[in-house]
Amino acid sequence: MPLTVVPVLGPISVSESLVAIITICVVYLLMRLMRTKIPDGLQKLPGPKPLPIIGNVLEVGSNPHLSLTAMSKCYGPVFQIQIGTRPVVVLSGNEVIRQALIKQGEEFSGRPDLYSTRFISDGKSLAFSTDQVGVWRARRKLALSALRTFSTVQGESSEYSCALEEHISKEGLYLIQRLHSVMKSDGSFDPFRHIVVSVANVICGICFGRRYSHDDDELVGLVNLSDEFGKIVGSGNPADFIPLLRIFPSASMKKYLAINTRFSKFIQKIVSDHYDTFDKNNIRDITDSLIDHCEDRKLDENSNVQVSDEKIVGIVNDLFGAGFDTISTALSWAVVYLVAYPEIQERLQAELKEKIGMDRTPRLSDRTDLPLLEAFILEIFRHSSFLPFTIPHCTSKDTSLNGYFIPRDTCVFINQWQVNHDPELWKDPSCFNPDRFLSADGTDINKPEGEKVLVFGLGKRRCIGESIGREVEVQRDAGRNAGHDTRIRADHEAQALSATSLATTRIRLLIRSESESVAILWKPRDAKYLKDVSSDSQFYQFWCQSFQPS
Numbered sequence: 337m338p339l340t341v342v343p344v345l346g347p348i349s350v351s352e353s354l355v356a357i358i359t360i361c362v363v364y365l366l367m368r369l370m371r372t373k374i375p376d377g378l379q380k381l382p383g384p385k386p387l388p389i390i391g392n393v394l395e396v397g398s399n400p401h402l403s404l405t406a407m408s409k410c411y412g413p414v415f416q417i418q419i420g421t422r423p424v425v426v427l428s429g430n431e432v433i434r435q436a437l438i439k440q441g442e443e444f445s446g447r448p449d450l451y452s453t454r455f456i457s458d459g460k461s462l463a464f465s466t467d468q469v470g471v472w473r474a475r476r477k478l479a480l481s482a483l484r485t486f487s488t489v490q491g492e493s494s495e496y497s498c499a500l501e502e503h504i505s506k507e508g509l510y511l512i513q514r515l516h517s518v519m520k521s522d523g524s525f526d527p528f529r530h531i532v533v534s535v536a537n538v539i540c541g542i543c544f545g546r547r548y549s550h551d552d553d554e555l556v557g558l559v560n561l562s563d564e565f566g567k568i569v570g571s572g573n574p575a576d577f578i579p580l581l582r583i584f585p586s587a588s589m590k591k592y593l594a595i596n597t598r599f600s601k602f603i604q605k606i607v608s609d610h611y612d613t614f615d616k617n618n619i620r621d622i623t624d625s626l627i628d629h630c631e632d633r634k635l636d637e638n639s640n641v642q643v644s645d646e647k648i649v650g651i652v653n654d655l656f657g658a659g660f661d662t663i664s665t666a667l668s669w670a671v672v673y674l675v676a677y678p679e680i681q682e683r684l685q686a687e688l689k690e691k692i693g694m695d696r697t698p699r700l701s702d703r704t705d706l707p708l709l710e711a712f713i714l715e716i717f718r719h720s721s722f723l724p725f726t727i728p729h730c731t732s733k734d735t736s737l738n739g740y741f742i743p744r745d746t747c748v749f750i751n752q753w754q755v756n757h758d759p760e761l762w763k764d765p766s767c768f769n770p771d772r773f774l775s776a777d778g779t780d781i782n783k784p785e786g787e788k789v790l791v792f793g794l795g796k797r798r799c800i801g802e803s804i805g806r807e808v809e810v811q812r813d814a815g816r817n818a819g820h821d822t823r824i825r826a827d828h829e830a831q832a833l834s835a836t837s838l839a840t841t842r843i844r845l846l847i848r849s850e851s852e853s854v855a856i857l858w859k860p861r862d863a864k865y866l867k868d869v870s871s872d873s874q875f876y877q878f879w880c881q882s883f884q885p886s
């Protein structure tokens with residue numbers, strides 16, 4: 337007798353139903369038998385009970401940093417959830433995360449094989465791929481060394497201490513000129529749209545030895561796609577955890593694949609131009625240095641780790657991709673906080689005026705003289721926690737943490753947001769207060785406090801661009817001092833705001849030039865991470881005063 341069990345499958349006979357039920361039971365029993373035995377002395381991971389097929393997806397919801405923080409209060413700093421059919425261990429708490437990523441770093445240094453990350457750089461990404469340890473380590477060493485060399489090498493002008501400082505300072509000035517000219521022509525602007533091109537130019541300078549105009553369609557089109565990319569990689573793609581979903585057409589997955597293809601094409605073209613014009617005696621940038629490494633390695637027969645040329649030169653994909661998006665997001669948050677806290681902005685400006693004056697641009701070496709600016713950057717990282725999780729990790733062998741057994745190949749989420757908002761670690765964690773990072777007399781950074789902020793990950797997989805990340809921030813803020821008093825004035829009902837309410841607030845940018853004033857609406861990116869309070873009624877005015885070259 338045919339039964340319509342699932343409408344889309346059509347009628348199913350009783351015998352077919354019986355076969356299906358028996359198959360499910362056999363698979364279930366096999367899965368139970370295959371389940372790894374917990375070694376004596378260790379415990380099973382705690383965590384919420386999963387539903388069949390979807391696991392704990394409903395409890396995790398669309399703000400995983402908040403829901404997983406709430407769960408850590410109930411289950412402790414090491415617990416397990418199930419996303420779809422995949423078990424995921426979630427780590428919270430400063431001590432537990434340090435124990436896993438630093439003391440047991442080797443065991444927690446893998447990356448899980450996720451469906452969506454297979455498409456990043458054709459599956460050859462340094463940051464996301466499941467390369468064997470030896471290969472990943474060799475590539476990471478190369479990336480770090482290339483990045484260091486081309487950040488610290490002397491630039492074209494002796495005015496700057498290194499090429500990175502030169503790129504950043506010049507780009508800072510271009511950015512100010514650009515804002516000035518769009519203000520004149522359009523009467524308003526979206527800050528992110530211009531910041532992202534400037535940051536991409538700094539990274540392009542080091543990686544490809546060139547910069548692009550703010551009107552370059554190819555670069556502007558590409559960098560503006562990063563938001564879509566972040567949506568899939570950042571918030572978790574359901575098809576990564578529920579394999580069945582991969583067979584259904586998905587608009588966001590289609591977009592994501594198109595972005596990856598476009599990105600790869602952009603980089604491939606630059607790399608192939610570099611191969612065409614390569615001169616061993618004139619290494620111009622990181623791409624050249626990676627090509628040079630491939631050539632040298634061919635002469636070195638003793639090399640024991642085999643890494644393909646494609647994987648070596650492909651490192652620029654990671655440097656460019658990871659570099660521009662993270663820093664431009666951080667800078668956008670900096671603008672938001674400057675707008676929301678005008679009194680802090682005034683103090684920052686006073687510090688720059690006093691320590692550096694108005695006659696020169698700041699240098700990287702000025703950082704130690706600018707404790708408030710340093711504290712402001714640390715507080716942006718902590719309060720916004722715009723990367724609430726690291727890239728997912730994976731265990732490389734059977735291990736244990738806090739007395740719980742964690743099998744090999746388990747996907748591990750590191751909740752950075754929880755650490756940065758843990759009331760055990762921070763006084764009034766939801767309050768934006770850079771002073772928390774200053775010494776009692778305000779003249780120095782309180783180093784132990786600063787080291788508690790978790791934004792670049794830790795240990796073996798720690799971000800390799802950390803020093804650049806911090807330096808671009810300093811220069812950009814300080815760049816306002818370069819003879820253009822481009823102050824950002826916030827004219828609003830001053831009140832203590834949590835990052836949450838800031839992000840969900842539609843910020844009204846009231847940009848004033850000499851005669852006209854135009855209002856535009858701007859919503860900070862990554863607001864999705866901070867959605868638990870909605871206060872759309874609050875408006876902040878953002879007043880960019882005198883974008884006038886001196």
Ligand code: HEM
Pocket residue numbers: 462463464476479483539654655656658659660662663666723725726727728729791792793794796797798799800801802804805806
């Ligand atoms: C404010 C700026 C930045 C932030 C907040 C940031 C944050 C992060 C985080 C959280 C990770 C993952 C760590 C983990 O999985 O445990 C990461 C990895 C990485 N970052 Fe950054 N990053 C920034 C800038 C940069 C820059 C400028 C570059 C390069 C030019 C870069 C290159 C990388 C690479 C290659 C990895 C992968 C490392 C690996 O898997 O071994 N990042 N970053």
